[in-house]
Amino acid sequence: MSLLEVERINTLYGDSHVLFDVSLHVAENEVVALLGRNGAGKTTTLRSLMGVLKPRSGAIRLNGRPIQGLAPARIARAGMQLVPEERAVFGGLTVEENLRVARLTAEKPWPLDRIWEVFPRLKERRTSRGRTLSGGEQQMLSIARALIRDPSLILLDEPFEGLAPLIVQDLVELTKRLAADGRTIVVVEQNVAAVLSFADRVYGFNNGHVVYEGRAADLRADAAPMRGFMGLAA
Protein backbone atom coordinates (compact mmCIF):
# COMPACT_ATOMS: atom_id res chain seq x y z
CA MET A 1 0.00 0.00 0.00
CA SER A 2 1.26 3.46 -0.89
CA LEU A 3 1.68 6.13 1.75
CA LEU A 4 -0.24 8.54 -0.47
CA GLU A 5 -2.86 7.58 -3.01
CA VAL A 6 -4.57 10.16 -5.17
CA GLU A 7 -7.40 8.98 -7.38
CA ARG A 8 -8.80 11.13 -10.17
CA ILE A 9 -9.09 14.42 -8.33
CA ASN A 10 -10.66 17.43 -10.03
CA THR A 11 -10.01 20.88 -8.60
CA LEU A 12 -11.56 24.18 -9.66
CA TYR A 13 -10.97 27.85 -8.83
CA GLY A 14 -14.54 29.11 -8.94
CA ASP A 15 -15.72 28.08 -12.38
CA SER A 16 -12.30 27.51 -13.85
CA HIS A 17 -11.43 23.84 -13.99
CA VAL A 18 -7.70 23.43 -13.26
CA LEU A 19 -7.01 19.79 -12.32
CA PHE A 20 -8.49 17.03 -14.49
CA ASP A 21 -8.61 13.50 -13.06
CA VAL A 22 -5.17 13.75 -11.49
CA SER A 23 -4.03 10.41 -10.08
CA LEU A 24 -0.74 9.64 -8.43
CA HIS A 25 0.78 7.55 -5.70
CA VAL A 26 3.77 7.89 -3.43
CA ALA A 27 5.32 4.99 -1.57
CA GLU A 28 7.01 5.32 1.79
CA ASN A 29 10.63 6.56 1.54
CA GLU A 30 10.06 7.67 -2.02
CA VAL A 31 10.96 11.06 -3.49
CA VAL A 32 8.51 11.99 -6.22
CA ALA A 33 8.88 15.04 -8.46
CA LEU A 34 6.00 16.85 -10.15
CA LEU A 35 7.29 18.56 -13.27
CA GLY A 36 5.60 20.78 -15.80
CA ARG A 37 5.47 24.27 -17.24
CA ASN A 38 4.24 27.26 -15.34
CA GLY A 39 0.52 27.01 -14.84
CA ALA A 40 0.41 23.25 -15.41
CA GLY A 41 -1.32 22.66 -12.06
CA LYS A 42 1.51 21.51 -9.79
CA THR A 43 0.87 24.01 -7.01
CA THR A 44 -2.85 23.38 -7.29
CA THR A 45 -2.15 19.67 -6.82
CA LEU A 46 -0.10 20.24 -3.65
CA ARG A 47 -2.71 22.65 -2.27
CA SER A 48 -5.42 20.08 -2.97
CA LEU A 49 -3.46 17.40 -1.13
CA MET A 50 -2.96 19.68 1.89
CA GLY A 51 -6.67 20.57 2.01
CA VAL A 52 -6.10 24.25 1.26
CA LEU A 53 -8.20 23.66 -1.86
CA LYS A 54 -11.04 21.14 -1.83
CA PRO A 55 -11.17 18.90 -4.90
CA ARG A 56 -14.63 18.73 -6.45
CA SER A 57 -14.31 14.97 -6.88
CA GLY A 58 -11.86 12.14 -6.45
CA ALA A 59 -10.20 10.49 -3.49
CA ILE A 60 -7.03 11.16 -1.48
CA ARG A 61 -5.78 8.63 1.04
CA LEU A 62 -2.87 9.07 3.43
CA ASN A 63 -1.80 5.83 5.11
CA GLY A 64 -5.01 4.32 3.81
CA ARG A 65 -7.21 6.94 5.51
CA PRO A 66 -9.35 9.17 3.30
CA ILE A 67 -8.40 12.81 3.87
CA GLN A 68 -10.16 14.67 1.06
CA GLY A 69 -12.47 17.37 2.35
CA LEU A 70 -10.67 17.68 5.70
CA ALA A 71 -9.35 21.05 6.89
CA PRO A 72 -5.59 21.64 6.46
CA ALA A 73 -5.08 21.45 10.23
CA ARG A 74 -6.54 17.93 10.32
CA ILE A 75 -4.48 16.84 7.34
CA ALA A 76 -1.35 18.27 8.98
CA ARG A 77 -2.10 16.26 12.09
CA ALA A 78 -2.51 13.17 9.92
CA GLY A 79 1.14 13.60 8.96
CA MET A 80 1.29 15.67 5.77
CA GLN A 81 3.17 18.96 5.65
CA LEU A 82 3.21 21.52 2.85
CA VAL A 83 6.15 23.91 2.42
CA PRO A 84 4.38 26.49 0.27
CA GLU A 85 5.75 28.23 -2.79
CA GLU A 86 5.60 31.64 -1.09
CA ARG A 87 7.38 30.20 2.01
CA ALA A 88 4.90 31.99 4.31
CA VAL A 89 7.38 32.63 7.11
CA PHE A 90 5.76 34.66 9.91
CA GLY A 91 7.69 37.90 9.45
CA GLY A 92 6.90 39.44 12.83
CA LEU A 93 7.83 36.28 14.72
CA THR A 94 11.40 35.27 15.45
CA VAL A 95 12.96 32.20 13.87
CA GLU A 96 12.47 30.30 17.11
CA GLU A 97 8.86 31.46 17.45
CA ASN A 98 8.14 30.31 13.89
CA LEU A 99 9.40 26.88 14.89
CA ARG A 100 7.48 26.86 18.16
CA VAL A 101 4.20 27.59 16.37
CA ALA A 102 4.91 24.72 14.00
CA ARG A 103 5.59 22.17 16.72
CA LEU A 104 2.56 23.03 18.89
CA THR A 105 0.27 20.34 17.50
CA ALA A 106 2.91 17.83 16.37
CA GLU A 107 2.69 14.40 17.96
CA LYS A 108 6.40 13.73 18.11
CA PRO A 109 8.07 17.07 17.41
CA TRP A 110 11.81 17.30 16.95
CA PRO A 111 13.68 19.01 19.76
CA LEU A 112 14.94 22.42 18.66
CA ASP A 113 18.52 21.20 18.93
CA ARG A 114 17.93 18.72 16.15
CA ILE A 115 16.72 21.55 13.90
CA TRP A 116 19.80 23.61 14.81
CA GLU A 117 22.00 20.66 13.83
CA VAL A 118 20.42 20.49 10.39
CA PHE A 119 20.30 24.29 9.98
CA PRO A 120 23.22 25.90 11.85
CA ARG A 121 22.43 29.15 10.03
CA LEU A 122 18.97 29.27 11.61
CA LYS A 123 20.48 28.76 15.04
CA GLU A 124 22.65 31.84 14.52
CA ARG A 125 19.53 33.76 13.59
CA ARG A 126 17.18 32.23 16.14
CA THR A 127 16.18 35.58 17.67
CA SER A 128 15.87 37.43 14.35
CA ARG A 129 12.44 38.20 13.00
CA GLY A 130 11.32 36.27 9.97
CA ARG A 131 11.08 39.33 7.79
CA THR A 132 14.76 40.15 8.30
CA LEU A 133 15.91 36.79 6.88
CA SER A 134 17.34 36.42 3.40
CA GLY A 135 15.37 34.43 0.82
CA GLY A 136 17.52 31.36 1.39
CA GLU A 137 17.14 31.60 5.17
CA GLN A 138 13.38 31.97 4.80
CA GLN A 139 13.29 28.86 2.67
CA MET A 140 15.33 26.98 5.28
CA LEU A 141 12.97 28.17 8.01
CA SER A 142 9.96 27.13 5.98
CA ILE A 143 11.43 23.64 5.54
CA ALA A 144 12.52 23.52 9.18
CA ARG A 145 8.98 24.36 10.26
CA ALA A 146 7.80 21.31 8.37
CA LEU A 147 10.58 19.02 9.64
CA ILE A 148 10.08 19.92 13.29
CA ARG A 149 6.63 18.32 13.03
CA ASP A 150 8.27 15.07 11.90
CA PRO A 151 5.71 14.56 9.12
CA SER A 152 5.34 11.27 7.28
CA LEU A 153 5.05 13.16 3.98
CA ILE A 154 6.57 16.52 3.00
CA LEU A 155 5.31 18.53 0.03
CA LEU A 156 7.93 20.99 -1.26
CA ASP A 157 6.70 23.63 -3.70
CA GLU A 158 9.59 25.14 -5.72
CA PRO A 159 12.07 25.13 -2.83
CA PHE A 160 14.93 26.43 -5.00
CA GLU A 161 13.05 29.16 -6.81
CA GLY A 162 14.59 32.62 -6.81
CA LEU A 163 17.64 31.63 -4.76
CA ALA A 164 21.33 32.14 -5.54
CA PRO A 165 23.10 29.09 -7.05
CA LEU A 166 25.23 28.50 -3.95
CA ILE A 167 22.17 28.42 -1.73
CA VAL A 168 20.37 26.15 -4.17
CA GLN A 169 23.34 23.80 -3.90
CA ASP A 170 22.99 23.76 -0.10
CA LEU A 171 19.29 23.09 -0.31
CA VAL A 172 19.79 20.34 -2.88
CA GLU A 173 22.29 18.72 -0.50
CA LEU A 174 19.81 19.06 2.31
CA THR A 175 17.03 17.48 0.26
CA LYS A 176 19.34 14.62 -0.71
CA ARG A 177 20.14 14.03 2.95
CA LEU A 178 16.44 14.02 3.82
CA ALA A 179 15.83 11.53 1.02
CA ALA A 180 18.72 9.36 2.20
CA ASP A 181 17.23 9.44 5.71
CA GLY A 182 14.14 7.81 4.26
CA ARG A 183 11.85 10.86 4.31
CA THR A 184 8.97 10.71 1.89
CA ILE A 185 8.89 13.81 -0.27
CA VAL A 186 6.82 15.21 -3.10
CA VAL A 187 8.70 18.04 -4.75
CA VAL A 188 7.64 20.55 -7.38
CA GLU A 189 10.53 22.32 -9.06
CA GLN A 190 11.41 24.13 -12.29
CA ASN A 191 15.08 23.31 -11.80
CA VAL A 192 14.82 19.92 -13.49
CA ALA A 193 18.51 19.04 -13.29
CA ALA A 194 18.54 19.64 -9.55
CA VAL A 195 15.40 17.65 -8.95
CA LEU A 196 16.37 14.69 -11.12
CA SER A 197 19.55 14.37 -9.07
CA PHE A 198 17.60 13.14 -6.04
CA ALA A 199 14.10 12.12 -7.20
CA ASP A 200 13.08 8.48 -7.58
CA ARG A 201 10.03 8.99 -9.76
CA VAL A 202 8.50 11.76 -11.86
CA TYR A 203 5.01 12.81 -12.89
CA GLY A 204 4.72 15.18 -15.84
CA PHE A 205 1.89 17.73 -15.77
CA ASN A 206 0.40 19.56 -18.71
CA ASN A 207 -2.71 21.78 -18.59
CA GLY A 208 -3.93 20.13 -15.42
CA HIS A 209 -3.49 16.58 -16.69
CA VAL A 210 -0.89 14.02 -15.68
CA VAL A 211 0.71 13.22 -19.02
CA TYR A 212 3.77 11.27 -17.94
CA GLU A 213 4.80 8.88 -15.21
CA GLY A 214 8.25 7.35 -15.06
CA ARG A 215 11.49 6.78 -13.22
CA ALA A 216 13.88 9.67 -12.70
CA ALA A 217 16.76 7.39 -13.70
CA ASP A 218 15.18 6.91 -17.12
CA LEU A 219 14.84 10.68 -17.60
CA ARG A 220 18.43 11.19 -16.56
CA ALA A 221 19.44 8.75 -19.28
CA ASP A 222 17.11 10.17 -21.92
CA ALA A 223 15.35 13.51 -21.53
CA ALA A 224 13.26 13.13 -24.69
CA PRO A 225 10.00 12.20 -22.91
CA MET A 226 10.16 15.50 -21.01
CA ARG A 227 9.50 17.51 -24.18
CA GLY A 228 5.85 16.60 -23.87
CA PHE A 229 5.48 18.49 -20.58
CA MET A 230 8.53 20.72 -20.20
CA GLY A 231 8.63 22.14 -23.74
CA LEU A 232 11.86 23.41 -25.25
CA ALA A 233 13.58 23.74 -21.90
CA ALA A 234 14.10 19.98 -21.73
Added chain:
Amino acid sequence: MPSTAALVSQAFNGLALGSLLALVASGLTIILGTLGVLNFAHGALFAVGAYTAFVMMQATHSFVLALLGGCAIMLIIGFAMERLVIRHFYARPDEDQILVTYGIGIVLVEALRAYFGGNSQRVPVPSWGIGATKLGFMVYPTYRLQLIGIVAALLAGLYLVLYRTSVGLVVRAGIENAGMVGILGIDVRRTFLFVFAVGIVAVGLAGMLYAPVVAVTPDMGASFMVQSFVVIVLGGLGSFPGAVIGGLIAGEIISLTSAFDSAYSEVMLYGLMALVLVARPQGLFGTEGRV
Protein backbone atom coordinates in the same frame (compact mmCIF):
# COMPACT_ATOMS: atom_id res chain seq x y z
CA MET B 1 -3.59 80.58 26.60
CA PRO B 2 -4.63 77.99 29.24
CA SER B 3 -2.64 77.88 32.48
CA THR B 4 0.10 75.29 33.00
CA ALA B 5 -2.03 73.60 35.66
CA ALA B 6 -4.92 73.33 33.23
CA LEU B 7 -2.64 71.86 30.58
CA VAL B 8 -1.17 69.30 32.96
CA SER B 9 -4.65 68.32 34.06
CA GLN B 10 -5.69 67.95 30.41
CA ALA B 11 -2.61 65.83 29.81
CA PHE B 12 -3.84 63.47 32.55
CA ASN B 13 -7.30 63.45 30.96
CA GLY B 14 -5.55 62.60 27.73
CA LEU B 15 -3.82 59.68 29.42
CA ALA B 16 -7.15 58.37 30.74
CA LEU B 17 -8.89 58.78 27.38
CA GLY B 18 -5.85 57.46 25.54
CA SER B 19 -5.55 54.33 27.64
CA LEU B 20 -9.25 53.58 27.12
CA LEU B 21 -8.84 54.15 23.38
CA ALA B 22 -5.84 51.82 23.48
CA LEU B 23 -7.95 49.10 25.10
CA VAL B 24 -10.82 49.56 22.63
CA ALA B 25 -8.48 49.71 19.63
CA SER B 26 -6.46 46.68 20.76
CA GLY B 27 -9.50 44.45 20.48
CA LEU B 28 -10.48 46.03 17.18
CA THR B 29 -7.04 45.66 15.63
CA ILE B 30 -6.42 42.08 16.81
CA ILE B 31 -9.84 41.00 15.52
CA LEU B 32 -9.14 42.74 12.21
CA GLY B 33 -5.67 41.24 11.95
CA THR B 34 -6.57 37.67 12.83
CA LEU B 35 -10.12 37.25 11.57
CA GLY B 36 -9.91 39.82 8.79
CA VAL B 37 -13.15 41.37 10.04
CA LEU B 38 -13.52 45.07 10.82
CA ASN B 39 -16.02 44.99 13.68
CA PHE B 40 -18.40 47.91 13.22
CA ALA B 41 -20.34 46.76 16.30
CA HIS B 42 -17.39 47.73 18.50
CA GLY B 43 -18.88 51.09 19.53
CA ALA B 44 -22.20 49.51 20.44
CA LEU B 45 -20.37 46.89 22.53
CA PHE B 46 -18.62 49.72 24.38
CA ALA B 47 -22.07 51.03 25.35
CA VAL B 48 -23.25 47.52 26.22
CA GLY B 49 -20.27 47.30 28.59
CA ALA B 50 -21.23 50.58 30.25
CA TYR B 51 -24.84 49.44 30.69
CA THR B 52 -23.78 46.09 32.15
CA ALA B 53 -21.77 48.10 34.72
CA PHE B 54 -24.93 50.15 35.40
CA VAL B 55 -27.13 47.08 35.89
CA MET B 56 -24.57 45.04 37.83
CA MET B 57 -23.81 48.03 40.06
CA GLN B 58 -27.49 48.32 40.98
CA ALA B 59 -27.67 44.60 41.63
CA THR B 60 -24.45 44.17 43.62
CA HIS B 61 -23.54 47.68 44.86
CA SER B 62 -19.93 46.67 44.30
CA PHE B 63 -17.94 48.00 41.37
CA VAL B 64 -15.54 45.05 41.46
CA LEU B 65 -18.40 42.56 41.31
CA ALA B 66 -19.96 44.66 38.56
CA LEU B 67 -16.73 44.42 36.55
CA LEU B 68 -16.48 40.65 37.05
CA GLY B 69 -20.13 40.08 36.17
CA GLY B 70 -19.82 42.46 33.25
CA CYS B 71 -16.85 40.52 31.90
CA ALA B 72 -18.82 37.28 32.09
CA ILE B 73 -21.68 38.89 30.16
CA MET B 74 -19.34 40.33 27.52
CA LEU B 75 -17.67 36.94 27.17
CA ILE B 76 -21.03 35.31 26.48
CA ILE B 77 -21.96 38.02 23.98
CA GLY B 78 -18.58 37.61 22.26
CA PHE B 79 -18.89 33.82 22.00
CA ALA B 80 -22.46 34.04 20.76
CA MET B 81 -21.67 36.71 18.17
CA GLU B 82 -18.75 34.76 16.74
CA ARG B 83 -20.45 31.38 16.76
CA LEU B 84 -23.86 32.48 15.49
CA VAL B 85 -22.97 35.25 13.05
CA ILE B 86 -19.38 36.33 12.44
CA ARG B 87 -17.89 32.92 11.60
CA HIS B 88 -20.35 32.53 8.74
CA PHE B 89 -18.90 35.70 7.22
CA TYR B 90 -15.15 34.91 7.25
CA ALA B 91 -15.23 33.76 3.65
CA ARG B 92 -17.62 36.50 2.52
CA PRO B 93 -16.62 39.84 0.96
CA ASP B 94 -15.64 42.78 3.19
CA GLU B 95 -18.86 44.64 2.39
CA ASP B 96 -20.93 41.78 3.82
CA GLN B 97 -18.82 41.73 6.97
CA ILE B 98 -19.17 45.48 7.41
CA LEU B 99 -22.92 45.34 6.83
CA VAL B 100 -23.49 42.51 9.28
CA THR B 101 -21.35 43.98 12.08
CA TYR B 102 -22.84 47.44 11.48
CA GLY B 103 -26.28 45.84 11.65
CA ILE B 104 -25.48 44.08 14.92
CA GLY B 105 -24.29 47.42 16.28
CA ILE B 106 -27.60 49.11 15.39
CA VAL B 107 -29.60 46.27 16.92
CA LEU B 108 -27.60 46.46 20.16
CA VAL B 109 -27.87 50.26 20.47
CA GLU B 110 -31.61 50.21 19.77
CA ALA B 111 -32.09 47.35 22.22
CA LEU B 112 -30.37 49.47 24.88
CA ARG B 113 -32.57 52.45 23.98
CA ALA B 114 -35.74 50.34 24.05
CA TYR B 115 -34.92 48.81 27.42
CA PHE B 116 -33.27 51.70 29.30
CA GLY B 117 -34.77 54.66 27.43
CA GLY B 118 -32.87 57.38 25.65
CA ASN B 119 -32.06 59.37 28.81
CA SER B 120 -28.62 59.09 30.27
CA GLN B 121 -27.93 56.86 33.27
CA ARG B 122 -25.36 57.46 35.96
CA VAL B 123 -22.99 54.87 37.33
CA PRO B 124 -21.59 55.99 40.70
CA VAL B 125 -17.87 56.27 41.19
CA PRO B 126 -16.76 53.23 43.25
CA SER B 127 -16.38 53.89 46.98
CA TRP B 128 -12.60 53.43 46.76
CA GLY B 129 -12.34 56.01 44.02
CA ILE B 130 -14.32 58.92 45.45
CA GLY B 131 -12.66 62.30 45.89
CA ALA B 132 -9.47 63.83 44.60
CA THR B 133 -5.81 63.08 45.03
CA LYS B 134 -3.14 65.73 45.63
CA LEU B 135 -0.34 65.25 43.15
CA GLY B 136 1.77 68.07 44.60
CA PHE B 137 1.36 70.37 41.63
CA MET B 138 -2.36 69.78 41.25
CA VAL B 139 -5.41 67.90 42.49
CA TYR B 140 -6.84 65.20 40.25
CA PRO B 141 -9.95 63.00 40.58
CA THR B 142 -8.86 59.77 42.29
CA TYR B 143 -10.96 57.44 40.17
CA ARG B 144 -9.44 58.78 36.96
CA LEU B 145 -5.97 58.00 38.29
CA GLN B 146 -7.12 54.52 39.22
CA LEU B 147 -8.71 54.17 35.81
CA ILE B 148 -5.35 54.84 34.16
CA GLY B 149 -3.71 52.26 36.43
CA ILE B 150 -6.38 49.61 35.86
CA VAL B 151 -6.31 50.02 32.08
CA ALA B 152 -2.51 49.96 32.08
CA ALA B 153 -2.65 46.68 34.01
CA LEU B 154 -5.20 45.25 31.56
CA LEU B 155 -3.03 46.24 28.60
CA ALA B 156 -0.01 44.69 30.29
CA GLY B 157 -2.04 41.52 30.81
CA LEU B 158 -3.01 41.50 27.14
CA TYR B 159 0.65 42.00 26.24
CA LEU B 160 1.68 39.02 28.37
CA VAL B 161 -0.99 36.80 26.80
CA LEU B 162 0.04 37.85 23.29
CA TYR B 163 3.81 37.68 23.76
CA ARG B 164 4.39 35.12 26.50
CA THR B 165 1.88 32.32 25.91
CA SER B 166 1.31 29.69 23.24
CA VAL B 167 -2.15 31.05 22.52
CA GLY B 168 -0.61 34.48 21.99
CA LEU B 169 1.99 32.99 19.69
CA VAL B 170 -0.75 31.44 17.58
CA VAL B 171 -2.70 34.72 17.55
CA ARG B 172 0.36 36.71 16.41
CA ALA B 173 1.08 34.14 13.72
CA GLY B 174 -2.59 34.15 12.72
CA ILE B 175 -2.62 37.93 12.36
CA GLU B 176 0.03 37.54 9.67
CA ASN B 177 -1.18 34.44 7.88
CA ALA B 178 -4.08 32.47 9.31
CA GLY B 179 -3.94 30.05 6.39
CA MET B 180 -0.36 29.03 7.19
CA VAL B 181 -1.26 28.54 10.85
CA GLY B 182 -3.87 26.03 9.69
CA ILE B 183 -1.34 24.27 7.46
CA LEU B 184 0.85 23.88 10.55
CA GLY B 185 -1.85 21.82 12.22
CA ILE B 186 -3.56 24.44 14.37
CA ASP B 187 -7.33 24.76 14.38
CA VAL B 188 -7.62 28.47 13.56
CA ARG B 189 -11.37 28.51 14.15
CA ARG B 190 -10.81 28.04 17.88
CA THR B 191 -8.19 30.78 17.82
CA PHE B 192 -10.64 33.06 16.02
CA LEU B 193 -13.31 32.43 18.66
CA PHE B 194 -10.81 33.18 21.42
CA VAL B 195 -9.59 36.37 19.75
CA PHE B 196 -13.09 37.64 19.10
CA ALA B 197 -14.22 36.97 22.66
CA VAL B 198 -11.13 38.66 24.13
CA GLY B 199 -11.66 41.69 21.87
CA ILE B 200 -15.29 41.99 22.99
CA VAL B 201 -14.40 41.67 26.68
CA ALA B 202 -11.73 44.36 26.20
CA VAL B 203 -14.11 46.88 24.64
CA GLY B 204 -16.79 45.98 27.20
CA LEU B 205 -14.35 46.56 30.05
CA ALA B 206 -13.43 49.92 28.57
CA GLY B 207 -17.12 50.84 28.61
CA MET B 208 -17.55 49.62 32.20
CA LEU B 209 -14.52 51.53 33.46
CA TYR B 210 -15.55 54.69 31.63
CA ALA B 211 -19.14 54.55 32.90
CA PRO B 212 -18.51 56.31 36.25
CA VAL B 213 -16.84 59.23 34.44
CA VAL B 214 -19.51 60.04 31.86
CA ALA B 215 -23.20 59.96 31.15
CA VAL B 216 -24.17 56.46 30.04
CA THR B 217 -26.27 56.62 26.87
CA PRO B 218 -26.99 54.13 24.08
CA ASP B 219 -24.92 56.18 21.62
CA MET B 220 -21.92 56.74 23.87
CA GLY B 221 -19.73 54.34 21.87
CA ALA B 222 -20.11 56.08 18.51
CA SER B 223 -17.32 58.63 18.89
CA PHE B 224 -15.09 56.04 20.59
CA MET B 225 -15.47 53.75 17.62
CA VAL B 226 -14.60 56.42 15.07
CA GLN B 227 -11.60 57.48 17.14
CA SER B 228 -10.40 53.91 17.57
CA PHE B 229 -10.62 53.41 13.80
CA VAL B 230 -8.26 56.36 13.51
CA VAL B 231 -6.06 54.80 16.19
CA ILE B 232 -5.63 51.48 14.40
CA VAL B 233 -4.90 53.19 11.10
CA LEU B 234 -2.40 55.43 12.89
CA GLY B 235 -0.75 52.52 14.72
CA GLY B 236 -0.80 50.09 11.79
CA LEU B 237 -3.60 47.63 11.05
CA GLY B 238 -3.28 44.45 13.10
CA SER B 239 -0.58 45.84 15.38
CA PHE B 240 -1.10 45.59 19.14
CA PRO B 241 1.79 47.95 20.03
CA GLY B 242 0.42 50.27 17.35
CA ALA B 243 -3.02 50.29 18.96
CA VAL B 244 -1.55 51.09 22.39
CA ILE B 245 0.81 53.85 21.27
CA GLY B 246 -1.73 55.16 18.75
CA GLY B 247 -4.40 55.24 21.46
CA LEU B 248 -2.21 57.23 23.83
CA ILE B 249 -1.22 59.69 21.11
CA ALA B 250 -4.85 60.14 20.04
CA GLY B 251 -5.99 60.63 23.65
CA GLU B 252 -3.38 63.34 24.24
CA ILE B 253 -4.12 65.13 20.98
CA ILE B 254 -7.84 65.21 21.64
CA SER B 255 -7.45 66.34 25.26
CA LEU B 256 -4.69 68.89 24.77
CA THR B 257 -6.44 70.46 21.78
CA SER B 258 -9.58 70.72 23.90
CA ALA B 259 -7.65 72.85 26.37
CA PHE B 260 -7.44 75.47 23.63
CA ASP B 261 -10.59 74.85 21.61
CA SER B 262 -12.49 71.57 21.77
CA ALA B 263 -14.00 72.22 18.34
CA TYR B 264 -10.60 71.43 16.82
CA SER B 265 -9.74 68.23 18.69
CA GLU B 266 -11.04 65.84 16.04
CA VAL B 267 -9.61 68.01 13.28
CA MET B 268 -6.18 67.72 14.88
CA LEU B 269 -6.61 63.96 15.21
CA TYR B 270 -7.46 63.51 11.52
CA GLY B 271 -4.69 65.93 10.58
CA LEU B 272 -2.16 63.80 12.43
CA MET B 273 -3.52 60.65 10.85
CA ALA B 274 -3.14 62.21 7.40
CA LEU B 275 0.43 63.28 8.17
CA VAL B 276 1.41 59.83 9.43
CA LEU B 277 -0.19 58.14 6.43
CA VAL B 278 1.74 60.37 4.04
CA ALA B 279 5.04 59.58 5.76
CA ARG B 280 4.28 55.92 6.61
CA PRO B 281 1.30 54.50 4.69
CA GLN B 282 1.41 51.31 6.75
CA GLY B 283 1.00 53.26 10.02
CA LEU B 284 3.47 53.71 12.87
CA PHE B 285 3.97 50.02 13.68
CA GLY B 286 2.54 48.43 10.57
CA THR B 287 4.64 46.40 8.15
CA GLU B 288 3.72 44.05 5.38
CA GLY B 289 4.09 41.38 8.04
CA ARG B 290 2.13 43.42 10.62
CA VAL B 291 2.34 43.30 14.43
